[in-house]
Amino acid sequence: xxxxxxxxxxxxxxxxxxxxxxxEEALRGNCSxxxxxxxFPLLHGEPLPTGQIRGLAEQSDLPRTHRLAHNAALQxxxxxxxxxxxxxxxxxxxxxxxxxxxxxxxxxxxxNKALYRYHGLHSVAEYLAQELGCHGMALTVSTACSSxxxxxxxxxxxxxxxxxxxxxxxxxxxxxxxxxxxxxSLQLVDRQGCRPLDADRHGMAVAEGAAMLLLTTxxxxxxxxxxxxAGLSCDAYHPAAPHPEGxxxxxxxxxxxxxxxxxxxxxxxxxxxxxxxPENDLAEAKAxxxxxxxxxxxxxxxxxxxxxxxxxxxxxAVVSALAVAKDFxxxxxxxxxxxxxxxxxxxxxxxxxxxxxVLSNSFGFGGNxxxxxxxxxxxxxxxxxxxxxxxxxxxxxxxxxxAGDTAATMALLAQGLPVAxxxxxxxxxxxxxPNLVRxxxxxxxxxxxxxxxxxxxxxxxxxxxxxxxxxxxGALSETHDFLxxxxxxxxxxxxxxxxxxxxxxxxxGQTAILFGAAGANITASGGDYSFEQALxxxxxxxxxxxxxxxxxxxxxxxSVLSPLLDPSIAPEALLADGGGAFCLxxxxxxAHCLVRVPFYQSGTAxxxxxxLIDALGRVQTLNSxxxxxxxxxxxxxxxxxxxxxxxxxxxxxIQAPIxxxxxxxxxxxxxxxxxxxxxxxxxxxxxxxxxxxxxxDLALAANNPAILVLGLGRYLSxxxxxxx
Amino acid sequence: MNTLTAELxxxxxxxxxxxxxxxxxxxxxxxxxxGSLGIDxxxxxxxxxxxxxxxxxxxxxxxxxEKIFSSxxxxxxxxxxxxxxxPS
Numbered sequence: 001x002x003x004x005x006x007x008x009x010x011x012x013x014x015x016x017x018x019x020x021x022x023x024e025e026a027l028r029g030n031c032s033x034x035x036x037x038x039x040f041p042l043l044h045g046e047p048l049p050t051g052q053i054r055g056l057a058e059q060s061d062l063p064r065t066h067r068l069a070h071n072a073a074l075q076x077x078x079x080x081x082x083x084x085x086x087x088x089x090x091x092x093x094x095x096x097x098x099x100x101x102x103x104x105x106x107x108x109x110x111x112n113k114a115l116y117r118y119h120g121l122h123s124v125a126e127y128l129a130q131e132l133g134c135h136g137m138a139l140t141v142s143t144a145c146s147s148x149x150x151x152x153x154x155x156x157x158x159x160x161x162x163x164x165x166x167x168x169x170x171x172x173x174x175x176x177x178x179x180x181x182x183x184x185s186l187q188l189v190d191r192q193g194c195r196p197l198d199a200d201r202h203g204m205a206v207a208e209g210a211a212m213l214l215l216t217t218x219x220x221x222x223x224x225x226x227x228x229x230a231g232l233s234c235d236a237y238h239p240a241a242p243h244p245e246g247x248x249x250x251x252x253x254x255x256x257x258x259x260x261x262x263x264x265x266x267x268x269x270x271x272x273x274x275x276x277x278p279e280n281d282l283a284e285a286k287a288x289x290x291x292x293x294x295x296x297x298x299x300x301x302x303x304x305x306x307x308x309x310x311x312x313x314x315x316x317a318v319v320s321a322l323a324v325a326k327d328f329x330x331x332x333x334x335x336x337x338x339x340x341x342x343x344x345x346x347x348x349x350x351x352x353x354x355x356x357x358v359l360s361n362s363f364g365f366g367g368n369x370x371x372x373x374x375x376x377x378x379x380x381x382x383x384x385x386x387x388x389x390x391x392x393x394x395x396x397x398x399x400x401x402x403a404g405d406t407a408a409t410m411a412l413l414a415q416g417l418p419v420a421x422x423x424x425x426x427x428x429x430x431x432x433x434p435n436l437v438r439x440x441x442x443x444x445x446x447x448x449x450x451x452x453x454x455x456x457x458x459x460x461x462x463x464x465x466x467x468x469x470x471x472x473x474g475a476l477s478e479t480h481d482f483l484x485x486x487x488x489x490x491x492x493x494x495x496x497x498x499x500x501x502x503x504x505x506x507x508x509g510q511t512a513i514l515f516g517a518a519g520a521n522i523t524a525s526g527g528d529y530s531f532e533q534a535l536x537x538x539x540x541x542x543x544x545x546x547x548x549x550x551x552x553x554x555x556x557x558x559s560v561l562s563p564l565l566d567p568s569i570a571p572e573a574l575l576a577d578g579g580g581a582f583c584l585x586x587x588x589x590x591a592h593c594l595v596r597v598p599f600y601q602s603g604t605a606x607x608x609x610x611x612l613i614d615a616l617g618r619v620q621t622l623n624s625x626x627x628x629x630x631x632x633x634x635x636x637x638x639x640x641x642x643x644x645x646x647x648x649x650x651x652x653x654i655q656a657p658i659x660x661x662x663x664x665x666x667x668x669x670x671x672x673x674x675x676x677x678x679x680x681x682x683x684x685x686x687x688x689x690x691x692x693x694x695x696x697d698l699a700l701a702a703n704n705p706a707i708l709v710l711g712l713g714r715y716l717s718x719x720x721x722x723x724x
Numbered sequence: 725m726n727t728l729t730a731e732l733x734x735x736x737x738x739x740x741x742x743x744x745x746x747x748x749x750x751x752x753x754x755x756x757x758x759g760s761l762g763i764d765x766x767x768x769x770x771x772x773x774x775x776x777x778x779x780x781x782x783x784x785x786x787x788x789x790e791k792i793f794s795s796x797x798x799x800x801x802x803x804x805x806x807x808x809x810x811p812s
Contacts (some may be wrong), residue, residue, distance in 0.1 A: 185769065185773065186766075187769060187772075238764070239766070240765075240766060241764075241765060434744060435762045438741040438762075439740075439766070439767075489777070492776075492777070493773050493776070493777045494773075495770060495773065496766055496769040496773065497767075497769075497770050500766055
C-alpha cells in the first residue's frame with residue numbers, strides 16, 4: 001500500500017480576504033471582489049477591473065509577491081500541528097517573482113544590482129524557506145496559470161515517494177504591469193468584470209493572491225482533507241490558446257482521476273478553471289462533457305476572485321479542501337445566463353451538499369494543464385505502492401555554448417579551452433523550421449535547438465512525451481522588450497507577442513508543440529540550480545515504462561537584464577549563455593549513462609556538508625566511487641562555495657580531479673546543464689580530456705565509473721552520473 | 725497597387741517576421757489569417773496594435789477583426805475608410 005497524503009492546514013490571501021474563515025464567508029456571500037485597479041498609476045484611460053488585494057501592509061523593501069506568499073505560508077504553519085523544523089520541502093508555483101518592484105526599478109533606470117535581488121522567481125520560495133527555517137528543497141514551478149496546481153502535484157509525488165514527510169506547497173502572484181497590460185493586449189480582459197460560463201462573457205480579470213497547503217504523510221489529529229490524486233498534461237497545440245476541443249484538459253482530468261483511483265461518478269464537485277474567456281470556458285466545457293456523462297455540481301470562483309495566475313490553482317485547491325471539509329460548494333459568481341453552447345449549468349448560488357471528492361482544474365499558457373483530486377480523508381482506497389527506485393537513463397544529450405553545438409563545445413574543452421560566450425542566433429536557428437520560430441526570440445530558440453539535437457542524438461524514432469525545463473531567468477528578451485515598448489509607447493502599445501513569449505514556460509510549451517509531447521510539461525526556475533530542479537521534477541513525475549522525456553536547462557544572456565538580475569554576472573562582463581538537454585527515460589538498456597539527484601538542500605544550514613556526504617553513500621566508499629568532480633561555484637558566492645568545497649573534500653576523503661566548470665562555460669544560471677552534458681559525454685567516450693584535469697587523459701575505468709556534478713553556494717546540489 | 729497597401733506589406737513582413745516573404749510576392753488578396761503564412765490570433769493582435777499605433781484606427785472586437793484581417797486588401801480598405809479625418 002502507498003502513502004496517503006493529508007492536507008493538514010491551509011493558508012490563503014486573495015481579493016476575497018485574508019484567511020480561510022474570511023474566504024469562506026466571502027464565498028458564502030457570493031459577491032465579486034473584482035474592482036478597478038488602483039495598485040499602480042496608469043497613464044491613460046479607465047483602470048480595468050482586477051482582483052486586487054486591499055489593505056496589504058506596505059512595509060519593507062520586499063516585493064508584494066514575497067509578502068503575499070509569506071502571509072499565506074504563516075497561516076498554513078500557524079496551527080502548531082506541525083512544527084516548522086519538520087518541514088522537509090517547499091514547492092511554490094510562481095510566474096512573475098518580484099517583477100512589480102523590478103518594473104519600477106527599470107523605469108527609474110536603477111543600476112544598483114542589489115535592488116533587483118528579489119526579482120527571480122526562486123527568490124520567493126527561498127525567502128519562505130529562510131523565514132520558516134526550512135533547510136530542505138525549495139522548488140519553484142512556473143507553468144503559467146497552472147503553476148499552483150502543478151506545484152501541489154509535485155508535492156504529492158514527492159510525499160508518496162518518501163523523499164519528504166511534510167511539504168508546504170502552493171502558488172503566488174502579485175498584480176504587475178506585465179500581466180495587467182499583457183492580458184489586455186491579448187484582448188482577454190472583460191471590462192465589466194469576470195463572468196465565467198456566461199453567454200455574454202468577455203474575458204478574465206487579472207488578479208493576485210497566494211495560497212499554501214501543508215501536506216503530510218504523517219496523519220494529523222484532524223486532517224482537513226486528503227490530496228488523493230493529480231494529473232498533468234500538455235495541449236502541445238498553441239502558446240496561448242487552449243486546444244479547441246479541450247484535448248489537454250480532458251487528458252489531465254483523466255490522469256488525475258486515474259491517479260486518485262476514482263471514476264467520474266465519485267466526483268461530487270468540479271472546481272472549474274473557468275477564466276471567463278470565450279475560448280477557455282468552451283474548451284473546458286467540452287472536456288468536462290466528454291468525461292462526465294452527467295457532470296456533478298460545478299462552478300468557477302474566478303468571477304469572485306479574478307484570475308490570480310500561479311496562485312489560482314492553489315487558491316482553488318484551498319476552496320476544494322473547504323468543499324469536502326464543510327460540504328460547502330461555492331457559486332459561479334458573475335454568471336447570469338449560462339452559455340447554452342457550453343452545455344453546463346454552473347451553481348448559481350452557494351450550496352451545502354455532502355461532498356466526498358472534488359476535481360480542481362487549472363490550465364495555462366503553453367498548454368500546461370494540472371488537475372487535482374481532493375477528498376474527505378480516508379474515504380477512498382490508499383494509492384498503490386510507489387516506485388522505490390529513482391534515477392533516469394540518458395539516451396541522448398546536447399549542449400549549446402559560446403563555442404557552438406555539442407561537437408564544437410567538446411572539441412574546445414578537449415583542448416582545455418573555455419567555451420564561454422553567446423552562440424550566434426542564426427546558427428542556433430539553422431535546424432529549426434522558420435515558420436515555427438519566426439516569433440521566437442533567444443531563449444525559446446536555444447531551447448528548441450537543444451531539444452532537437454538531444455532527441456536526434458538518442459536515435460529514437462519515438463518522440464518524447466514529456467518535457468522538464470529549468471531556466472534561471474526565463475525569456476529575458478521578451479520580458480525586456482515587452483516592458484520597454486510599454487514604457488516607450490506611454491503604456492499604449494505593448495506587444496501581445498512579447499507577452500505570450502515572456503512566460504517562463506514558453507520554451508517548454510514550444511518544445512511540446514514541436515514534438516507533440518502531450519504528457520507532463522514542467523518548467524522549474526531555481527536560479528543557479530534550475531537544471532537540477534528540472535531533473536528532480538523529471539525523476540518525480542516520469543512514470544515507469546518505455547516513455548521518454550526531454551530534460552533541459554537553458555538561459556539567455558541579455559545585455560541589459562542579465563547584469564542587473566544575475567548576481568554572478570558583472571556589469572561589464574562578456575555575456576555567456578546556452579544550456580544542455582537530455583533525452584531520457586526509465587529503461588536502462590543501451591543508455592549512455594544514468595543520472596540521479598541524491599541531494600538538494602540549503603547550503604547555509606548547519607551540518608549541510610555532512611548531510612550531503614551521507615546522501616552520497618558510506619564515506620569510506622566515496623573516494624573510489626567518483627572519478628571526477630564537476631563543481632559549480634557561481635561568482636557571486638565564490639568565497640562561500642570554495643569554503644564548502646574544502647570542507648566537502650576534507651570530510652568525504654574524495655581525491656578525484658576537480659573541474660570548476662564555470663571557468664569554462666562562463667557565468668549563467670543553467671551552466672550546470674552544460675556540466676551535466678560534459679559528464680555524460682566523458683562517460684560515453686570513456687575518458688576525461690587531459691587538459692581539463694591538468695595532465696594526461698583520465699580513463700574512466702569500468703570499476704570507477706561515476707562523475708559527481710556539485711552545485712555549491714546558497715543551495716547544495718548533487719547530480720551523479722554513472723554507467724548503466 | 726496603392727501606397728497604403730505597399731506600406732502595409734512592408735510593415736506586416738517586419739512585425740510578424742515573415743522572412744520567407746518579400747513585398748513583391750505578398751499577394752494582398754491572399755488569405756492572411758489561417759492561410760499558408762501560418763498567421764494566427766496572436767499575429768492578428770500584433771497587427772491590431774500596429775494599425776492603432778500607426779494609423780489611429782482602433783479594432784477592438786474579434787468578430788470584426790476576423791473579417792478585417794481576412795486579406796491584406798481588406799485591411800487596407802478598412803484603414804482607409806476609418807482613418808480619422810478621412811471622408812467616409
